[in-house]
Amino acid sequence: MTTETAVAAAPAGETPQRRAARGRIDPLLAAAALLPVAAVAVAVVLLGSAPYRVLGPNVPDLGTSLTTAVLQGIAGVAAAACAGGLAYGVLARQRAGERRLVVDWFGDARLAAVSAGVWAVAAAALVAADAADAGGQSLSRLLVPGAPGYLFSYSYVPTAWLVTALLAAAIAVTAFLARTWQTHAALLGVALVAVLPPVVVTQVLVGPNHDFGSDAAIVGTPAAAVLLGLIGVARLRTVAGPLPGLVSLRRTWVLLGLAWAATTATEVVIALFELWSSPFLGSATAWLFLVRFVLLAALAPLIAQGLRASRGATDLAAVRRTSARLVRIALLPAALLLGVALIMARIPPPQYFVPTSVNQTYFGYDLESAPTLAVMLFDWRPNLLFLLVSVVGAGLYVAGVVVLRRRGDAWPVGRTVAWVLGWTVVVLTTSSGLGRYSSAVFSLHMILHMALNMLGPLLLVLGGPITLALRALPAHGRSAAAGVREWIAAMLAWRVTHVLFNPLFVFIRFIGAYYVLYFTPIFDFALRYHWAHQLMNAEFLVVGVMFYGLVIGVDAPPRPIPHIGKLGMVLAAMPFHAFFGVAVMTSKDVIAGDFYRYISEPWAGNLLADQATGGGIAWGAGELPLVIVIVALVTQWARQDGRVAARTDRHLDQGTDDSFEAYNAMLAKLQSRDREPASAAPGAAAAPAAAPERDA
Incomplete structure (x- = not known):
């Protein structure tokens, strides 16, 4: 038996040395864990006050x-360790x-829970420590009345560490209590998100082209955590068990390759962003990037x-040794990679010291000309995050279609076209001139919102x-390890998925997003930071896919609803859209007015007039897709009824439908049961026997 479950259940196959290793700390693994901490500590001592002096007069003590x-x-x-442990447990x-x-x-x-607990404690301590460090003050300054509030508001780093601490604590508690694969898969997603807050609010948020740097960090930071953590987990499993089987080894190396x-x-993208305007190897950051590339090459x-x-190996012992x-x-x-990243932070x-315009501060790029039709069509700026997601999504889908074709199975061409067109809409709205100007012009933003929230999802769910x-x-049968197909089926059957796809919850989320986003300060906040803007766009897309997936999607949802319920959801959404559009059109206050007035684009017109245009777009563009959905939904309903009727007629013609016979038998049974009391003598022995039949 080669499964890890079998190995763990039968320790007799292990050597005495390996059994003894279960209770010991691996010196090599311990040294690898201590090396990054020691490296950044030594760097702090050697650098002294220099990194602080270039930013301002305030310098914290050593x-x-x-x-x-x-x-x-x-x-x-x-x-x-947490990300690697969860990735191994869930995927490998x-x-x-x-x-x-x-x-x-x-x-x-155990590894996920313990490492997440340590992570949470360290992140919670960093809320105060990094607040003092970033503000150039000593830790003792936090004891002065009023100082903590000022230091916490000095930068977004304390808030970022607080978010990370809460997420890590949630992972620790849940990993300690839960044992289902689905829950740990969700925890892996939470862990990959939890590594981001301290990164996206610091170096990649500053300077020209920070939109490229932020997108690269959003993808690269979780990937690096999995890469480094999975190497450590592989070492831990090698020395302390449970020993990996062939499937685990293959999957581990595949995950390491992807990460x-x-x-x-x-x-590469982050290096170009941070070093673009500086001489080659003209800064400490450039040299550290060179070291990181050398380590990655190693x-x-x-x-x-x-x-x-x-790949394709059958000799388990040989693969384990290798x-x-x-x-x-x-x-x-791997340990040095993490240490260098900590030092670089x-x-x-160099991009800190590049002269930056107002537009570059908020968007990462300038908006030189007015947003004419030609600019919308040809002035592109790639949105790296959504471009990557779109390419991967379309590529995996086409690969699946190719697999079916080679197997001789048919797949409707219309579904493939709808899926590819859906991702094309996402790319066009986020990377064309529309996406470039959407943060500076409310009406253009509303076009992007409608496209990401309605048109794109409508096409995607039809795929x-x-x-x-x-x-x-x-x-994969029960005797084999679960694969991607079994993982998808498990997630669809998960109770949490059923809750998330509750029609009422999806409806409130779909409609409420408009009112919560635009009639609160959230929209103003999302416009100021690239990571928040990307999160807002992702929310548009995800909520739209959930809503349209319930009412018109090809895939059977976790909580299917009848056609009359689907029609009711769409009809109920229409007045809310209309009211939102009218409210925006007639409002006398400019939504996110402080932000739009601050960037003060020279070609910008009257902000209230542009907002009224945006409200009209929300009203018109929001109603039209819903009308199309109603037509398509009624058509699907009619076709389904036609298929059911045709199937019933076919069964009747073939004599295989016994529904009428069953119905007649039920009526005869009811009639005979009603006659029994009249034919039986009072107090007869048969009377008690009829009581259970009536109760049933």
Whole structure:
């Protein structure tokens, strides 16, 4: 037996040395965990006050800087361990049998829970420590009345660490309590999000082209956490068990390859962003980037060799030996990668000192000309995040269609066209001139909102991606480890998914987003920061897919509703859209007026008039897709009724439909039951026997 479950259940197959290792701390793994913390601590001592002097006169004492750096190192190591442990347990761990979607405590959950707990404590401590460090004050300053509030508002770093601490604490508690694969898959997503707040509000948010840098960091930071953490987890499993099986080894190396590719690609983008206006190797940041690329290059042949050794292999012992040797070598460059990243976070990069306009401060780029039709069509600026998601989404779908075609199965061309067109809409609205100017012009933003929230999702749900995946992906029996197909099925059956797709919840979220976003300060906040703007656009797309997936989607939703319910949802949404559009059109207050007045575009006209135009777009563009949905929904309803009627007629003609016979039998049974009391004598023995029949 090669599954890890079998290995863990039968320790007799292990050597005495390996059984003894379960109770010991691996020196190599401990050294790899301490190396990043030691590296950033030494760097703080060597750098002294220089990184602070270039930014302002305030300089914290060495104790404050050292405490903050050590806490950042601990948080970084714990975050990588948590992300790597969850990635291994969710995506790589080999289980078989009826409990293959059940996570065990010692093999999976313990590492995630403990590392997340350490991560949460370190992040919570950094709320205060990083507030003092970023403000150039000592930790003792936090004891002065009024000082904590000022230091916490000095930068967004304390708030970012607070968000991370709360998310990490949630992971720790949930990983300790939950044992289902679905819950741990969700925790993996939370962990990948939790590493982002301290990153997206610091260096990648400053300077020209920070939209590129932020998008690259949003993708690269979680990928780097998985890359570094998974190497450490692979070492832990090698020395302390449960020993990985062939499936686990293959999947681990595949995950490492994907994480390495994402980390390297995004690192190139971030390097270009931070070093674009500086001389080659003319700064400490440039040299540190060079070190990171050397370390990534050192990992590349190790990962490639691991992929080759595990692909198609049948000799488990040989693959384990090869993997153990490669992971042992990879630990050093992985630990150094994290250490260099921690050091770079404490050194102001060159783009900090590049002259920046108001538009570049908020958007990352200038808006030189008025948004004419020609500018909308031809003045493109790639939105890297949505471009990547669109390309990956369309590529995976086409790959699934190709798998079906090669297998001889048909797949409707219309669904493929709808899916590709849906992602095309996403790319056009986020990367064309419309996306470029949408943050500066309210009416253009409303066009983007309608496209991402209605037109794009409407096309995407007609593609039926879940149905395609379940048909194209191979099934794995109970005796084999679960694969992607089983994971999708498990997520669809998960109770949390059923709650999230509750029609009432989806309806309130779909409609309420308009009122909560635009009639509160949230919209003004989202316009000022690239990460918040991307989060807002993602929310538009996700909510639209959920709503239209329920009412018109090809895929069967987790909580299906009848056609009359679907029609009711769409009809109920229409007046809310209309009222929102009218409210925006007739409002005398400019939505996000302070922001629009501050950027003060020279070609901008009357803000209230532009807002009225945006309200009209929301009204008209919001109603039209809903009318189209109603027509399509009624058509689907009629076709389904026609199919049911045709199937019934066919069964009647073939004599295979016994519904009428069953109905007549039921009537005869009821009639005979009603006659029994009249025919039986009072007090007869048969009377008690009839009572259960009546109760039933």
